[in-house]
Amino acid sequence: MSQIHTLTMPKWGLSMTEGRVDAWLKQEGEQINKGDEVLDVETDKISSSVEAPFSGVLRRQVAQPDETLAVGALLAVLVDGEADEAEIDAVVERFQAEFVASAASEQAQGPAPQKAEVGGRLLRWFELGEGGTPLVLVHGFGGDLNNWLFNHPALAAERRVIALDLPGHGESAKTLEHGDLDELSGAVLALLDHLDITRAHLAGHSMGGAVCLNLARLAPQRVASLSLIASVGLGREINGDYLRGFVEAANRNGLKPAMSQLFADQGMVTRQMLEDMLKFKRLEGVDAALRLLAAAIADGDQQRHDLRGVIAQQPTLVLWGSEDAIIPASHAQGVEAEAVVLPGVGHMVQMEAAEQINQLLQDFVRKH
Amino acid sequence: MARKISYQQAINEALAQEMRRDSTVFIIGEDVAGGAGAPGEQDAWGGVLGVTKGLYHQFPGRVLDAPLSEIGYVGAAVGAATQGLRPVCELMFVDFAGCCLDQILNQAAKFRYMFGGKAVTPLVMRTMVGAGLRAAAQHSQMLTSLWTHIPGLKVVCPSSPYDAKGLLIQAIRDNDPVIFCEHKLLYSMQGEVPEELYTVPFGEANYLRDGDDITLVTYGRMVHLAMEAANNLARQGIDCEVLDLRTTSPLDEDSILESVEKTGRLVVIDEANPRCSLATDISALVAQKAFAALKGPIEMVTAPHTPVPFSDALEDLYIPDAAKIEAAVRKVMDASRSAA
Amino acid sequence: MSTQLSSEQLLHAYEVMRTIRAFEERLHVEFATGEIPGFVHLYAGEEASAAGVMAHLRDSDCIASNHRGHGHCIAKGVDVYGMMAEIYGKKTGVCGGKGGSMHIADLSKGMLGANGIVGAGAPLVAGSALAAKLKGRDDVSVVFFGDGASNEGAVFEAMNMASVMNLACIFVAENNGYAEATASKWSVACDHIADRAAGFGMPGVTIDGYDFFAVHEAAGAAVERARSGQGPSLIEVKLTRYYGHFEGDAQTYRAPDEVKNLRETRDCLLQFRNKTTRAGLLSAAQLDAIDGRVDGLIEDAVRRAKADPKPQPADLLSDVYVSYP
Incomplete structure (x- = not known):
């Protein structure tokens, strides 16, 4: 046929x-x-x-x-x-x-993101798909739920998938109280409560990975599995120049060198991507939020949090791009988890190798 | 997706949010509320085209209708600005500058220098610019070059709702006098605008289109015609880079030069009259500082050296359009190819 | 001399007038040597106006002045040496040598600037008065302008607006009889500039500007009215200038001996000295002491101003904007 x-x-x-x-x-x-x-x-x-x-x-x-x-x-x-x-x-x-x-x-127009006061602050999230144990996608430093644009629809084919804007990011409230991982993990937990989700698969990219790890540390019973993509919290080194450059950049010429470090394929860094990032950075409160979070993540070229101890608690998948210029792919080695390093891919793994990441995530989540 | 609002709503929102944030901000102008002393509705107009509508009731005592006395109320705004307030005065049409020019030219623009750096004059003068409403010679001018010529002033001309809000908030927070030019044909334009406060910095051109063949430099409403021309030209294999200046003072010389260094060709599009204009100024800048990069002559697409005519048959001829921009681009491309 | 002033206030008024006179007389001499650049418009002869009005003002009250502004500046408390250095175009001047005689300003003293544009100060003080109103303060704003400026639309617009908005604003028209070389008798269409107040719905008075006490009294009433929220006033002060429109003006348009006669019979300093000493309010010795002190102050100001450095080349480009990328 x-x-x-x-x-x-x-x-x-x-x-x-x-x-x-x-x-x-x-x-x-x-x-x-x-x-x-x-x-x-x-x-x-x-x-x-x-x-x-x-x-x-x-x-x-x-x-x-x-x-x-x-x-x-x-x-x-x-x-x-x-x-x-x-x-x-x-x-x-x-x-x-x-x-x-x-x-x-x-x-x-199709489904649209939602916004609500969650845990005392405005959060934006976007839901696609239904059924199964939900999967929550947590973006990294300076990102937003659009970081998952190539992944979200594909992953939603099999279950309810929620991507959110962390506090200080996207269209969520920009003001941070402490500007630390606990505050961000708390916001994700508050969203789970708000959506009546008792247990979820968590997937986090970069700083979002550390947010997920930290959530698992705080509330292990809420976590079905962890998928950590180029994650913070799994080793010492981090590109402090990138963090500094990204935070300080106030115009296109300042931002371009920073953003270029995120991708192995420089073609991904479009004019519009830079413009959208500048638009985000210009919003009242964003600069302060980014400065707080950058300081919470790293001191120069050294990460502040080692969350490797949390990994063994639940099934964990660690994914990395071999050309990651922000956090070295070597952090994928020696962790008590399934680990895959994708060749020729930079820090924005889920954008640069969307199909592979979708496949790996789907297979992993399906198992747990 | 950010919500979409109009250029006009973006300006109103910027004013409202800044007035809420900073109690020293106030509005003064002719019929910015409308109905002062009249038996009927207060805030009857909210500006002649309704841009400030609603602010009168939201901010009692801070949206002030002035008598039709441009020297008087513009001067009063200048004076108030020296006393720690942040006035946003509205000169209904930029053409009325003839009435109040002294207070801008000789007072606001000069205080800081003349007083040895001791004065701070955080004045915003919002004013409507541009042709296209069949409003004839005294209600249609694009006088950006007049303001840009004057040291001490900053000059802004937003092309989109996003820029209108961010540039106006920057203008209000800025500590120098700012002439904020609003193109009347853009008021109804819709665009994505964040609900939050944000500022768009002065002196940073916006790259609206990346291209390798030729640089189109423009600002205000002409940005949209340049983009239309660039899209048409792309189908013919000509790849235009389009720069929206956003502010004509400060002028983002670096971005202009950077782009021309890349493309080697320049067309400047300016709705203003051509003599001593931004078009000539930018052409001179490039000829002076990027001459070696040029592969062909610089072209300017501007209004002619005439007042703005009334009849639609003439006004449509007066205002630069996409076809004229495309013709200018082709002319530069042809001239540079034959030279090569 | 109905106004009751303490001897301290009287001495201060005399010192202000005497300082202005000495400042201007000295400039007249120094200008002739060619060492002072540009245009200088002297206020000598008009001292009672500045001193009489400013006696009622505090630092938070604002004034705007005109091209003939030295007297207003001194009376409002601007530093005399800084003014002298400014007039000499020195870096130590109150405006760093960038303003000169016509643009002396000190916003910390509520001095919004002398002004080279005739009539331009009027809308500015409407603005400072509006600012006071919006801030909920009872500060008063005063503009000094001449008979020439009284014909400027800017002044009319400001007066009308001050009335319409009920601003704490006082318009002081110093009618010295000449706008440059044109007589006010010819150029002002009504008998008195003060008559114009009626057209703008505010009180207007014409007073003798040689008489400090007359100015003081009229200004006191206007300031009280403005401070208490009753709106603007116009005061026409009639007086004369002892020197030309600017230094170098041969004044051939004036009658022979016009100034000489006025100086001998009407001079504000002489009148003040005679009235206060005859009434036993002040002694000649007290006034002489002020004369001596003032002469020393001016001598010192001139000596230092002459010796001071000029602005540096880098100063050409600074202070255009607060910030400019």
């Missing part, structure tokens, strides 16, 4: 309404396996590859390079099995006839 699949323009992050086709990575007639990168797409915020969510032969490149298409628009037709050209024509014709760009209709 053959299947005709339509590959459509993905929605990366909350504000993406359209994308520009950059280049095809696979040619018509090529066999494609699920997870393969099929084409490059650029938005005003980010450029990345579209991965095939199914296997099959690339039979039709519908979208042309340099074409700008709405989210959900038809990019390609893949066929798993046999189909003649007429059948493919019919699928394309029907799709195009029925397709209405979601940007055009306000109702079709």
Whole structure:
């Protein structure tokens, strides 16, 4: 039984309404396996590859390079099995006839993040998926829930997945009381309480990893598993220059060198990414929050917290990029956990190797 | 996603949030509330186009309607600024500068220097600029170059709701006199604006588009026409870098030069009249400091050297448009290719 | 001489007037040597106006002055040596040598600046009065302007606005008979500048500016009115200037002996000395002592100002902005 699949323009992050086709990575007639990168797409915020969510032969490149298409628009037709050209024509014709760009209709915006007073402060979080033991995604220093834009939808296929903005970040309240890990872990716990979640899988990136570790230390009964991506708290070294440069940067030229250290692939550091980060850094209270947290994380090139002792408490997965310039991948060695170091990837592992990270996280969480 | 509000709402929100935060901020101008002394509604207008609407009731006694006396109330705002307050005065249309220029040119702008650094004059003068409303020669000018010429003033001209809020908050907190130019055709423009307070620093151009072939430098409403032109040109294989100056004083010379060093080509787009304008100033800057990088002549797209006409047939010709920008870009590209 | 003043207040008033006179007379001499740059407009002859009004003001009250501002500055308490150094264009001047005679200011003394633009001070003090009102303070603001400025729209706008907004603002028109080389008899359309007050809904009086006590009394009433929230006033002070519009003005437009006659018969310092000593309020010895002290002060100011350094090249570019990236 053959299947005709339509590959459509993905929605990366909350504000993406359209994308520009950059280049095809696979040619018509090529066999494609699920997870393969099929084409490059650029938005005003980010450029990345579209991965095939199914296997099959690339039979039709519908979208042309340099074409700008709405989210959900038809990019390609893949066929798993046999189909003649007429059948493919019919699928394309029907799709195009029925397709209405979601940007055009306000109702079709899809799920939106929520905001509420949680534990005495405004928090923003974004929920996708349902069922299972929920998975909570905790971003790192200076990040926000959009750090998971390539992961969140994929992970939500199997369970309820919640990404939040930590206090001092994103659209959560910017004022910190102490500006330490306890305060951040407390905010995540408060969100779990608010959402009536007794037990959750936690995945944290960088400082978010330490937030998850610290939460596990404070409330072990609430943690089903820990996934730590390029995490703080698993060794001594940290790139103090990066932290300092990031905090001090007040303009594009100041920020670019700092942000560039986050990625192995410099192409990921787009103008819009810098602009969005500057917009965040300009918000009242952010500068003070970042300074407090930077000081809480590290003293120069030395981390302040060693949380390796928490790992053995629960199933733990440690993931790293081999080219991490912020926290060395060597911290993945010698921990009592499953550890995977992805070659050629920098500190923003979940963005640079989204598909692999999604797969690893999904497999790990499914087991526990 | 940040919520979307209009340029006009962004300005109103900046004023409200700063007035709430800082009790020394007040507003004075003609009909900034409207209805003073009249039998009917107070805050009847909230500014001639409603930009300050609602603030009168939120901040009793701090939104002051002035008699139609531009010298009087602009001067009073200057005087109050020297006394520890942060006035935001509104000159309804920048064209009315003719009435009150002395208080800006000779008073506010000069105090600090003339008094040997002892005066601080944190004045904001909000004023409507730009053509396109069929408002003719005395209600449509783009006088940014006039203000930019005067040492002691800072000059701001936001192109988006986000910039309008952040630059206005910066203007209010700034300790120097700031002329804040609001383009009347942008008031209804919608854009993402954080609910929180934030400032956009002065003297930092915004890269709205990265490109390798040619640099388009502009500000205010022209930013949107430059982007439209750049998008059209991209389809023809010409990759434009677009810089929005945000403030014309201070001027982000570094970003202009950095971009031209990369692209080797420059088109300056300015809605103002061309003589002694930002367009000529930026062209001169690049010719002087990045001459070696230039691959072709510099082009300027500006209004002609005429007053702003009334008839739509003429006003549409007067205001630079995307087609004129595209033509200028092609001209530079052609000239530099043939030279190469 | 109905105003009751303590001998301390009287001595202070005399000292202020005497200081202004000595300052201006000395500048007249020094300017002729060519050592003082630019324009200098002398206030000699008008001292009773500045002293009579300023006797009612405190540091937190604001004044704005005009091009003929030395007297207002001295009476408001600006440092005399700093003023002299400023006029000589020295770095030690109150404005670091960047303002000069026409722009002497000291905001800490409530002196919003002498002003080179005729009439420009009026809206500024409407602003300082508005600031006081918004801050809930009873500070008063005063603008000094001449008969020339009394014809400026800026003054009209400020007067109207001060009345409309009920500001604690006093408009002092020092009518010395000439705007530059044009007689006020010709240029001012009404009989008295004070008559214009009616058009702006405020009281206006015309007083003898040679008589310190007359100025003091009228100013006292206006200051009290303003301080108690009853709004602005206009005071027209009629007086004369002993020197030209600026130093170097040959004054051919004036009648022969006009100044000589006024000096001999009406001079404010002479009148003050005669009245106070005849009434037994002050002794000649007390006044002589002030004369001696003032002469020493001015001599010292000139000597130091001449010796002081000029601004440095780097000063050219500083103080344009509080901050400018």
